[in-house]
Amino acid sequence: MTNVNLNTTKTSFLFLASTTLLLVPLSLFLVLKNKSFILEWELMSVSSAPITVPLILDPVGVTFSLIVCLISSSVMAFSLYYMQEDPFKNRFSFMIMVFVGSMNLLIYIPSLITLLLGWDGLGVISFALVIYYQNPSSLAAGMITALSNRVGDVMILISIALVANQGHWNIMSMWHSTLPPLTTFSLTMCVMVAGMTKSAQLPFSAWLPAAMAAPTPVSALVHSSTLVTAGVFILIRFFYFLSQTESFTQALLFISVLTTLMAGLAANTENDLKKIIALSTLSQLGVMMSSLALSLPLLALFHLFTHALFKALLFLCAGTIIHENMSTQDVRHIGAVWSSLPTTTINLNIANLSLCGTPFLSGFYSKDLILENFLFLNNNILMVVLMFLATGLTASYSARLTLSVLWDHKKTSSPAPKNSPESLPEVAIPMATLALCAIAMGYVLQKSLVVFINTPFIPQMQKSFIPAVSLAGLWVGYTLFSFQKAPSTSSNQSLPLFFLSLMWFAQDLSSQGTLKPLLKNFKSISKSLDQGWVETGLSQVLKTSASALVKMNRHITDSLPIYAFPQLMVLISLLCYYLV
Numbered sequence: 001m002t003n004v005n006l007n008t009t010k011t012s013f014l015f016l017a018s019t020t021l022l023l024v025p026l027s028l029f030l031v032l033k034n035k036s037f038i039l040e041w042e043l044m045s046v047s048s049a050p051i052t053v054p055l056i057l058d059p060v061g062v063t064f065s066l067i068v069c070l071i072s073s074s075v076m077a078f079s080l081y082y083m084q085e086d087p088f089k090n091r092f093s094f095m096i097m098v099f100v101g102s103m104n105l106l107i108y109i110p111s112l113i114t115l116l117l118g119w120d121g122l123g124v125i126s127f128a129l130v131i132y133y134q135n136p137s138s139l140a141a142g143m144i145t146a147l148s149n150r151v152g153d154v155m156i157l158i159s160i161a162l163v164a165n166q167g168h169w170n171i172m173s174m175w176h177s178t179l180p181p182l183t184t185f186s187l188t189m190c191v192m193v194a195g196m197t198k199s200a201q202l203p204f205s206a207w208l209p210a211a212m213a214a215p216t217p218v219s220a221l222v223h224s225s226t227l228v229t230a231g232v233f234i235l236i237r238f239f240y241f242l243s244q245t246e247s248f249t250q251a252l253l254f255i256s257v258l259t260t261l262m263a264g265l266a267a268n269t270e271n272d273l274k275k276i277i278a279l280s281t282l283s284q285l286g287v288m289m290s291s292l293a294l295s296l297p298l299l300a301l302f303h304l305f306t307h308a309l310f311k312a313l314l315f316l317c318a319g320t321i322i323h324e325n326m327s328t329q330d331v332r333h334i335g336a337v338w339s340s341l342p343t344t345t346i347n348l349n350i351a352n353l354s355l356c357g358t359p360f361l362s363g364f365y366s367k368d369l370i371l372e373n374f375l376f377l378n379n380n381i382l383m384v385v386l387m388f389l390a391t392g393l394t395a396s397y398s399a400r401l402t403l404s405v406l407w408d409h410k411k412t413s414s415p416a417p418k419n420s421p422e423s424l425p426e427v428a429i430p431m432a433t434l435a436l437c438a439i440a441m442g443y444v445l446q447k448s449l450v451v452f453i454n455t456p457f458i459p460q461m462q463k464s465f466i467p468a469v470s471l472a473g474l475w476v477g478y479t480l481f482s483f484q485k486a487p488s489t490s491s492n493q494s495l496p497l498f499f500l501s502l503m504w505f506a507q508d509l510s511s512q513g514t515l516k517p518l519l520k521n522f523k524s525i526s527k528s529l530d531q532g533w534v535e536t537g538l539s540q541v542l543k544t545s546a547s548a549l550v551k552m553n554r555h556i557t558d559s560l561p562i563y564a565f566p567q568l569m570v571l572i573s574l575l576c577y578y579l580v
Contacts, residue, residue: 008093009079009080009083009092012093012097013076013080016069016072016073016100020066023062023065023066023069026062027062030058030062030063031059031063036057038055038172039055040053040054053114060236064225064233065104065107067225067305068226068308071221071225071312072096072225073430074433074434075217075220075221076217077426077430078316078427078430081421081424081427082319092215095128095129096217096218098125099121099122099126099129100221101121102117102118102119102125103118103225103226106122106234110237111168111169112171113169114169115171116153116156116160119198122198122230123152129214129215130210130211131213132214132215133215138213141210141211148206149207151204152197155193155197156190158186158190162183162187163187171237171238184244185245188241188248191234191238192242192251195231195232196231196255198228198231199229199230199232200228200259200282201285201286201289202504205503205506206503206506208279208281209282211278212272216316216318217315219278219315220316223277223281223311223315224308225312228281229304231285232288232289232292233301233304235297236300239292243295252289253294253379256286256293257286257383257387258286259282259285259286260283260286260386260390261393262506263280263283264390264393266501268393268476268500269501271332272329272331273331274322274329276397277311277315280398281307281311283393288300288304294370294374296370296373299366299369299370302366302445303367305366305441306363306365306366307363309434309438310351310361310362310438311351311355313350313431313437314348314352314355316431317347320341320344320421320427321334321341324341324421331404335404336406337405338406338407343422345406348402348406349402350438355394355398356394356395356473356474357394357466357470360443361442363442366442366445367391369456371387371391372458372463374387374388376456388466392472392473393473395472395473395474398477399473399476
């Protein structure tokens with residue numbers, strides 16, 4: 001059975017790798033020619049009305065699908081190492097393939113009603129993957145993930161109903177139709193909320209760190225190119241329709257900047273390795289959303305592509321470190337990884353530097369352009385200040401993570417393994433592929449995407465703000481590392497740091513804050529009705545009533561001669577009176 005499971009994972013890897021190779025020439029052709037094709041498959045015809053399934057092949061969708069398949073194949077190869085002891089590898093591989101298929105369905109189908117299949121498929125499979133390790137904490141995380149995403153599903157259903165009178169659900173033609181102002185506003189809000197739930201923007205941010213209960217290969221896939229990016233991608237698809245509503249960009253800018261800031265503050269106080277990386281994902285999702293709010297959808301897509309590549313590499317490195325440290329995820333108990341896993345250390349540094357926007361790495365080309373546009377465009381000064389503060393926090397938690405996990409010699413680290421996982425092809429090849437992409441893909445994508453983006457021109461002094469903020473963030477990260485590097489001080493966390501680690505009470509608002517009062521009331525109702533009047537109270541009333549009736553009947557029966565004798569005497573007296 002083990003061989004069958006192993007071959008299933010290998011078959012999935014080979015399928016995804018071959019799909020990636022097939023998409024490379026198609027993506028190059030569509031990008032270089034700047035052409036799009038829409039194919040329609042007619043399922044049936046009812047009363048001369050054809051029912052078709054459209055399929056769109058455009059540079060945006062095919063390139064995104066290429067990156068999804070590239071990362072998925074790398075994750076599937078890494079799973080051969082990470083999930084080697086798991087008894088359900090066959091089930092795991094099947095769920096990953098369905099998950100990737102749902103994402104590609106979301107990418108290639110431009111019909112709103114058919115898109116729901118991929119959208120809902122991502123939500124259902126993500127729940128199954130989050131609860132993969134069957135324990136109470138995983139189930140709780142899975143419930144938060146599922147319920148948060150169901151809000152987005154409801155918004156998509158409402159959107160389908162709102163545009164039903166158009167006679168079609170084609171996203172590409174939606175903005176050519178004239179809808180009533182109220183319908184346009186309602187549809188805009190529904191699609192925006194749907195995108196916010198999938199991409200974990202405030203106030204729906206609690207599920208994203210909770211989803212770290214899933215296996216690390218799943219986290220690499222979910223937080224790089226599939227589930228969390230689906231919200232950003234759907235807003236990019238709808239952007240030309242959504243931008244007709246002026247309040248859309250204003251609301252999205254406010255929410256995305258606050259999400260970026262909140263995630264940066266929480267990541268600097270978090271001690272779980274995977275949750276730090278998850279919060280960094282949340283921070284970069286806020287950057288993508290803010291780019292959309294600046295009316296730069298292609299720049300948001302550019303950052304989505306580059307972020308997917310280095311974030312997948314970051315999770316694979318974290319998975320290797322966790323696996324070799326006996327599933328330890330607390331950064332205060334992991335240290336000096338460079339001595340036992342040197343290649344992983346190099347790859348982790350590449351991914352972290354790209355995340356910080358280090359020049360000439362992939363993250364630099366997209367993130368630097370977004371920050372320059374914040375300075376160039378006419379924006380609210382408060383939003384600009386908060387975004388640059390969040391940028392400094394990105395460098396801060398990246399430095400803290402690197403210093404704490406890779407270079408801290410004062411912690412007890414696991415000894416160097418006799419058979420290093422870095423020598424295994426299922427670990428070395430995915431990491432090398434993603435590291436190469438994290439270095440060079442930003443330059444390649446810049447040549448194909450940035451030509452459609454207006455280049456901002458800002459003074460040299462403003463341009464120097466970006467590296468200055470990043471350097472200040474590195475210093476803050478080193479300061480936090482020096483204060484928090486002793487594991488013995490973990491129970492003496494100060495009140496401000498504890499407050500920042502709560503993600504501005506997002507977890508309470510998403511779970512206990514809203515559900516606990518309702519559940520408490522329902523518990524009281526259940527105790528009073530279901531377990532009270534319905535079971536014991538009603539039966540007790542019936543029992544008491546029956547007992548009273550029995551007593552009354554017995555009393556009447558026993559007292560019948562007493563009551564009958566006077567009545568008999570009255571009757572005899574009347575008879576005697578009338579007869580005599």
